[in-house]
Amino acid sequence: MAESSSKTSWADDVQEAEMTRAAESSNQTAAEEQKHSELVQNEHDVNVTLADMQADPNSPLYSIKSFQELGLSDELQQGLILMRFSRPSKIQERALPLLMKDPPTNLIGQSQSGTGKTAAFVLAMLSRVDLTRNVPQGLCLAPSRELARQILAVFDNMGSFAKVTTQFAVPLAVERGKTIDAQIVVGTPGTVLDCIKRRVLPTRDIRMICLDEADNMLDQQGLGDQCFRVKAMMPKDIQVLLFSATFPQKVIEYADRFAPNANKLTLKQEELTVDGIKQLYIDCEGDEEKYEIIKKLYELMVIGQSVIFVKKRENANELHRRMTADGHAVSSLHGAFDGNERDKVIDDFRFGRTKVLISTNVIARGIDVASVSLVVNYDLPTLPDHVTPDFETYLHRIGRTGRFGRVGASVSFVTDRTSWQQMDAIQRHFNCTMTRIDTSDWITAAKHIRTILKSGKSAAASSEQFMGVGSGN
Numbered sequence: 001m002a003e004s005s006s007k008t009s010w011a012d013d014v015q016e017a018e019m020t021r022a023a024e025s026s027n028q029t030a031a032e033e034q035k036h037s038e039l040v041q042n043e044h045d046v047n048v049t050l051a052d053m054q055a056d057p058n059s060p061l062y063s064i065k066s067f068q069e070l071g072l073s074d075e076l077q078q079g080l081i082l083m084r085f086s087r088p089s090k091i092q093e094r095a096l097p098l099l100m101k102d103p104p105t106n107l108i109g110q111s112q113s114g115t116g117k118t119a120a121f122v123l124a125m126l127s128r129v130d131l132t133r134n135v136p137q138g139l140c141l142a143p144s145r146e147l148a149r150q151i152l153a154v155f156d157n158m159g160s161f162a163k164v165t166t167q168f169a170v171p172l173a174v175e176r177g178k179t180i181d182a183q184i185v186v187g188t189p190g191t192v193l194d195c196i197k198r199r200v201l202p203t204r205d206i207r208m209i210c211l212d213e214a215d216n217m218l219d220q221q222g223l224g225d226q227c228f229r230v231k232a233m234m235p236k237d238i239q240v241l242l243f244s245a246t247f248p249q250k251v252i253e254y255a256d257r258f259a260p261n262a263n264k265l266t267l268k269q270e271e272l273t274v275d276g277i278k279q280l281y282i283d284c285e286g287d288e289e290k291y292e293i294i295k296k297l298y299e300l301m302v303i304g305q306s307v308i309f310v311k312k313r314e315n316a317n318e319l320h321r322r323m324t325a326d327g328h329a330v331s332s333l334h335g336a337f338d339g340n341e342r343d344k345v346i347d348d349f350r351f352g353r354t355k356v357l358i359s360t361n362v363i364a365r366g367i368d369v370a371s372v373s374l375v376v377n378y379d380l381p382t383l384p385d386h387v388t389p390d391f392e393t394y395l396h397r398i399g400r401t402g403r404f405g406r407v408g409a410s411v412s413f414v415t416d417r418t419s420w421q422q423m424d425a426i427q428r429h430f431n432c433t434m435t436r437i438d439t440s441d442w443i444t445a446a447k448h449i450r451t452i453l454k455s456g457k458s459a460a461a462s463s464e465q466f467m468g469v470g471s472g473n
């Protein structure tokens with residue numbers, strides 16, 4: 001796999017929600033501290049009951065088949081062993097036979113966050129590669145550099161025994177003047193389009209195109225146009241795959257146009273939320289109290305790993321600055337960082353070298369870090385009008401925890417009438433209830449969160465997933 005570094009900011013970023021709204025800490029006495037220290041263990045050590053979950057017909061991880069029955073080659077099955085996947089999840093069990101049968105048929109695949117959609121399309125794409133030909137045969141598009149890079153790593157790991165070659169296609173990753181001959185190309189739409197236009201990426205032999213986070217890409221003017229233009233340059237009979245946890249009504253028409261006559265695996269609205277994620281909220285008076293509360297939260301809780309979502313880059317910078325000044329080890333990531341910085345920040349987080357990541361929506365979708373046990377909506381996500389709640393982004397954000405059967409919690413901050421209304425709308429939309437954390441009694445509040453993170457029939461995968469980033473990183 002050839003991946004070169006990047007030194008510029010990213011034109012292909014997922015659009016960040018552009019809205020603005022954004023904190024008194026009580027001093028801890030020695031006695032309090034002692035009590036707190038009893039509360040603050042890393043609670044997210046996971047129990048092993050994945051097998052039980054996969055036997056529960058109501059779980060999105062349920063399956064009755066084995067990977068062997070899905071007709072994958074020995075090399076791909078070895079890749080699964082490398083990844084430590086013993087049984088398929090529901091989406092994998094359902095999607096794989098549809099994707100692998102001939103003649104190839106388009107597929108629109110929806111399943112809850114963290115239930116293994118990536119492996120479904122990666123395995124399907126790998127299974128169609130003609131290993132004797134060193135030409136691009138599969139193309140996968142993702143809305144952000146981080147997600148494209150993560151998907152590439154899954155291709156590299158799953159395809160390692162089959163010796164499938166891959167190429168990363170984000171700005172500056174494609175060597176100047178060199179024609180891409182890797183069998184699988186993973187990138188962001190703008191760069192891929194550019195490579196095709198410059199005739200660096202030959203499309204003649206591409207048989208399959210997959211859009212991950214398809215609703216997000218097709219719904220955004222810039223990204224959507226780029227995706228349609230990329231597809232227009234593909235062979236006419238290409239197999240099209242669209243995957244996401246969400247397909248809101250307004251995107252369905254685009255999806256049907258992009259993937260005509262597709263088989264569809266979809267979810268009902270009430271099936272969208274993940275049971276293992278406990279949704280909490282904290283009510284506070286305004287920005288200053290909000291900051292004091294988050295500071296307190298991190299003083300009191302040792303949280304495995306967590307992501308704090310804010311609305312804008314400036315807010316990420318400011319929160320990073322304040323928390324650092326107050327002695328918290330935090331990192332931050334957003335679209336203004338250059339490619340190398342972004343890779344370093346996400347790798348440090350992925351490999352546990354950093355524990356708290358403050359970010360914009362740039363990592364709201366798809367990013368898979370198993371030990372994230374808490375997601376904080378420091379600012380609730382909104383549409384560009386800065387008022388209407390962005391339901392899909394909310395779901396994707398909280399889906400950064402509770403991956404593949406793990407437990408996790410999300411905490412959303414509400415500070416005023418508008419954010420109350422947004423939270424209320426989110427609850428009604430997903431028919432879910434967010435539980436209030438009473439911050440007037442921190443001992444109880446911390447205990448409450450701890451209990452949530454420890455409890456639950458939901459459980460982790462039988463082992464930590466092998467989730468390296470691609471070779472050369």
Ligand SMILES: Nc1ncnc2c1ncn2[C@@H]1O[C@H](COP(=O)(O)OP(=O)(O)OP(=O)(O)O)[C@@H](O)[C@H]1O
Pocket residue numbers: 084085086087088089092111112113114115116117118119244245365366367368370399403404461465466467
């Ligand atoms: N069959 C399996 N057995 C064990 N673990 C699995 C299996 N399939 C996927 N996983 C693991 O589950 C985690 C979540 O998978 P993945 O990122 O593909 O979810 P997703 O459905 O694409 O999520 P999102 O909607 O957030 O993009 C990953 O760490 C992956 O390695």
